[in-house]
Amino acid sequence: MSPIKDFIVSYEAPNEKGFISQGDTIAGTVTFTLTKETELKVLVVKVKGNARVHWTEGTGDRRKSRTAHRRYLKLKEYLVPENDKGTALPKGANCFKFRFTIPQEDMPSSFKGLHGRIVYMLEAKMSRSWRPSSVVQKELKFVSKSLLHPGSVMCPQSGSVEKDKGEVQMSATVNMKVCSPGDTLTVVAKIRNSSSKKLKPKVSLQQRIVYRAEACTDVSDLRLYKMEGDTITSGSEETFSCQVKIPGDANCTIQNCEILSVEHYVKVYLDISFAIDPEVKFPLVVIHSSLAALQSGQAVGPYPAGAFGAPTYTDFPPPAFPPGPYPVLAGPGAYGYPAPDPSQHANMTSGYNNQWPQPAAPYGFSNAAPPPFQQGTEPPPYMSLFSPPQDDLGRTGSDYKN
Missing domain, CATH: 2.60.40.640 (Immunoglobulin-like)
Structure with a gap:
């Protein structure tokens, strides 16, 4: 004994x-x-x-x-x-x-x-x-x-997209790029529909986890939040806004691990029947709530x-x-x-x-800023706020040699 x-x-x-x-x-x-x-x-x-x-x-x-x-x-x-x-x-x-x-x-x-x-x-x-x-x-x-990127919490992000040579135009803004679980983001989108189709604005909060091993990857995408606005008829202009809350149990962003990364982004897009949906993605950095004071x-x-x-x-x-x-x-x-x-x-x-740089626009799209929605008012310009993603990343106890 x-x-x-x-x-x-x-x-x-x-x-x-x-x-x-x-x-x-x-x-x-x-x-x-x-x-x-x-x-x-x-x-x-x-x-x-x-x-x-x-x-x-x-x-x-x-x-x-x-x-x-x-x-x-x-x-x-x-x-x-x-x-x-x-x-x-x-x-x-x-x-x-x-x-x-x-x-x-x-x-x-x-x-x-x-x-x-x-x-x-x-x-x-x-x-x-x-x-x-x-x-x-x-x-x-x-x-x-x-x-930590001190002082960048309330730095807004803006982007725009158009479809079919300007028949559908959207500019969108999210009020911050660094946040914590439990925080609430404000998303505003201005839409001009000059096409013959109806469309519906939608917003989603996405999480992407990428596992890397032996030159292979395994990707896990998860939608954490989704909201949609009212239908926008042909020949009309609308402003859509919503509040996006980061779930309290959301994983924090991980960009500094070679074999595992966690990324988040807000996607603002227009749902158009029988057509490719125009979209704008805004990368987010989710940090632990206890670091918010340092981040600010x-x-x-x-x-x-x-x-x-x-x-x-x-x-x-x-x-x-x-x-x-x-x-x-x-x-x-x-x-x-x-x-x-x-x-x-x-x-x-x-x-x-990682950041998420704006992807190349699909066929029929342009990421250029759309024309003014009304006299004297220009949509927010596109801002490239993030550098390219860093593709960086446990077994415990007896799993490893001491």
Whole structure:
């Protein structure tokens, strides 16, 4: 029977929402009870971040599996240094404190989807000679700051389209391009129908998840919201407006993962019977609600790496670009964890450490701005607000080698 009882890893969340981000400190404890004096080869605590996608395609003999994996984070701290001869720990309750600082690196947010996931995990592992290792884990909610574009929340987007040499014209505007789950967008479209057909304005909020592996892709499209306006008869002009609410459980945008991406856009289009529907797409960046204050342009400052606890080392190369602005966090001593007592075991820290451009217009369409709807009033000009998409992207626990 194992002498190890009540093996638990716990940590103090750095904020009331319970998530972690670049620059945050994770401070916690590993506790367990020994029913007798026990020799350990090593006791180590790790923070790991992994992305993994997997799906199958084809049928029968042509059925194939597609799999890809990326590691974004691995930090570890030795609570009992590795020793093949073993380190004796006393009978009774044992408690070890640890502290990590999440590096200022470009890492994607946590995500779970049908064919892939991005998972960040806190793990404690205890090894004894000639015995199976004991492992406990706790999943971490990671929210990336990599998508922050301070001051761009209320930047409106505009676009226009026409069909059949100007017989049908539409210009549309959405009041923001960066939003959070629960936010409400305002969409306004001006339509001029000089054709002989009736048409109906419609708006939809779309989500697209793209999984990538082995030079193949698997795409999942989901409509999150849809609304339609009144029919516009031949020879008339109308203005259609509506409110589009981002669902509270919507996934956040992911643009910085090589094997998995999440994108959102608002599509404004005209439903015309027996014809190709003219449309305008507006890309959205959905960020975690807790980052809204930073996104709105509040003062922030660079966060110096390594300002907390023992130094952390990483096997990852430094980023090819300077880290973005992050809020200045509290100094050493936060969370009430003093420096390790010299009488305790030495804790050695080591570590391993889109946008949607306007598509080419279908046959019979033009993306040029339409003529004025009425004397002296021009529709909003088309604005190219986003750069081309970045085709960037977890198995946890025993799925990966330690």
